Amino acid sequence: MLRNQQRKIINSLWPSRIPNEEYGLRREKLVKLLKKEVKTGEKQMVIVMKGAKRSYIAPDVPHAFRQKSHFRYLNGITTPDCYYVIQCGLQESSKPTNLLFANRRTDYETLWEGPLPSETEWEKTANFSELSPTNRLIQTLEKVVDKGTAVFSNTAASDDDFLENFLKTKANSLSSVDHFIERLLVIKSDNEMDSMRDVCNLGAQTMSSMISGAKNVHNENAICGLLEFEGRRRGSEMQAYPPVIAGGVRANTIHYLDANADLSPTETVLxxxxxxxxxxxxxxxxxxxxSGHWSDAQLSLYEALLYVHEQLLTYAHNMEKVRLSALFRRMNELLAASFSELGLIKSTDPKEMIHLAEKLCPHHVSHYLGMDVHDCATVSRDVDLPAxxxxxxxxxxxxxMxxxxxxxxxxxxxxxxDVATSSSGGIELLTAAVPRDPLEIQRLMGTAE
Ligand SMILES: [Mn+2]
Structure with a gap:
């Protein structure tokens, strides 16, 4: 029968690097971390994870689906509208029980939407002892959660107030699990590092090919199309976020997402x-x-910024311990010096120079990157980073203006x-396959003299 067919989500060009056992190791580490967080009098812990819900742009027209990263990290499941519950006693020897809540598709749904992965397929990464439909979630939690239970969940600030309130009344304590997952997520396993190398290499190839096809395009939208084409034909599942494609002064709107304005041949595009x-x-x-040709002002400003970028790569590579807050301070010093030399900043007072650099670049130099683009938002940027x-x-x-x-x-x-701290010291540049040098960019565009 159709519904029992297995649909393996395997990308033939870039298969997943994460072996099934790694999901179990992640859960083990999380449970170990959370055992230290339970309060006196609590006898067990329950972790309640809510997956991403399918959302709709119009009746019957779903948005592209992306699983919540924390959910996927713990169980590997990429199906919409699921819940995952881990119950565990507090003794050293206590073995956790995992429960998956997911709805099988009816034959009619399967006809329209295709088959879901089989139960066996889900089990490989989620290793559950019971699979139930989602409407059994509350009924099950009624039995599992009591006043001796510490509940950790990702259900806060979701559209599911009912579940959040239910857990609050039933459990002895309810805490967010997010920070504990992010403490694990921020340090990549070797398999995850390979996953990052794959996606960064793919992203770099996509950007390079887009640039080589973007000479004299008339509208930002065409660049969006090139990014989709160059990415997807290489195996990208989707763009990681709505891209910023900003010609001329629109680049000064840091999160400009319209990507639909005409481009003039005298403009640069970000x-x-x-x-x-x-x-x-x-x-x-x-x-x-x-146009493939820089004006003098465009080129000299670009080179001033490129100098800062390259100094930062070297600085990060040579730091005893990489710390993003220190990298940020270094960026502001370098911007101030480089822009003064260019004549973009006129002051000679060191404090005022930094202040002007901050005006020209109002954002941080770094964010963590991984399963989400602004990954591990609860992890401080003011800490020494391990490999x-x-x-x-x-x-x-x-x-x-x-x-x-x-x-x-x-x-x-x-x-x-994109870079990563390396186990052999220094940093590894993950996106080396896309040029930064202005002449190399022109070479890509076929306009180098
Ligand atoms: Mn970024």
């Missing part, structure tokens, strides 16, 4: 885009002149690469 592959994402920004932590390095410069130095007004640039 493209911030990533790929999504096997649950991991890349995040790359490049800037280039639409296998991936993050971005992305200095920018956005010159307002009323900036005192006329020639650079309205130019917006960011140069963003």
């Amino acid at each position: 493209v911030d885009a990533g790929c999504d592959l096997n649950g991991y994402v890349s995040d790359i920004t490049r800037c280039f002149p639409i 296998n932590v991936s993050f971005t390095i992305e200095p920018g410069c956005y010159v307002p 009323d900036w005192p130095v006329k020639e650079f007004r309205g130019i917006g640039y960011r140069i963003e690469d």
Whole structure:
């Protein structure tokens, strides 16, 4: 029967690097962390994970689906509208019980939407002892959760107030599980590092090919199409986020998402885009002149920013311990020095120079990167990083239209690469396959002299 057919979500070009056993190891580590968090008098813990719900753009027209990263991290399941519950006693020897709540599709639903993975397929990564339909969730939790239970969940701030309130009344304590998962998620296993290398390489190839096809395109939308085409034909499942494709002064709107304005041949364009592959994402920004030829002002500002970017890569590589907050301070110093030399910043007072650099680049130099583009938001950027932590390095410069130095007004640039702390010391550049050098960019576009 159709419904029993297995639908394996395997990307033939870039198969998943995560072996089934790794999901179990992640759960073990999480349970171990949470055992330290239970309060006196509590006798067991229950972790309640809610998966992403299918959402609709119009009746019967679903949005592209992406599983919640924390949910997928613990059980590997990429089906919409599921719940996953882990129950565990507090003794050293206590073995957890895993429960999956997911609805099988009817024959009619299968006819329209295709078959779901089989129970056996789900079991490989989620290793549950019971599979129940989602309408049994509350009934089951009624039995499982009592006043001696510490509940950890990802249900806060979701559209499911009912579940959140239910857990609050039933359990002895209810805490967010997010930070504990992120403490694990921020440090990548070797398999996850390979996943990051895959997706960053894919993202870099996509960006390079887009640039080589973008000479004299007339509208930002065409670049969006090129990104989709170049990414998907290489195996990207979707773009990692709505890309920023901003010609001319629109690049000064840091999260400009319209991507539909006409491009003039005298403009530069900023493209911030990533790929999504096997649950991991890349995040790359490049800037280039639409005509393939830089004006003097465009090129000199670009080179001033590129200098900062390259200094930052070297600085991070040589740091005893990488710390994103220190990298951020270093970015502001470098921007101030580089922009002064260019004549974009006129002050000679060191404090004022930093202040002006912060005005030109109002964002941080880094964020963690992994299963989400702004990954592990609860993990501080003011900590020494161990090996296998991936993050971005992305200095920018956005010159307002009323900036005192006329020639650079309205130019917006960011140069963003993905890196990871390496076990052999220093950092590994994961997006090396996309050029930054202005002449190499011209070579890609076929306009280098
Ligand atoms: Mn970024």
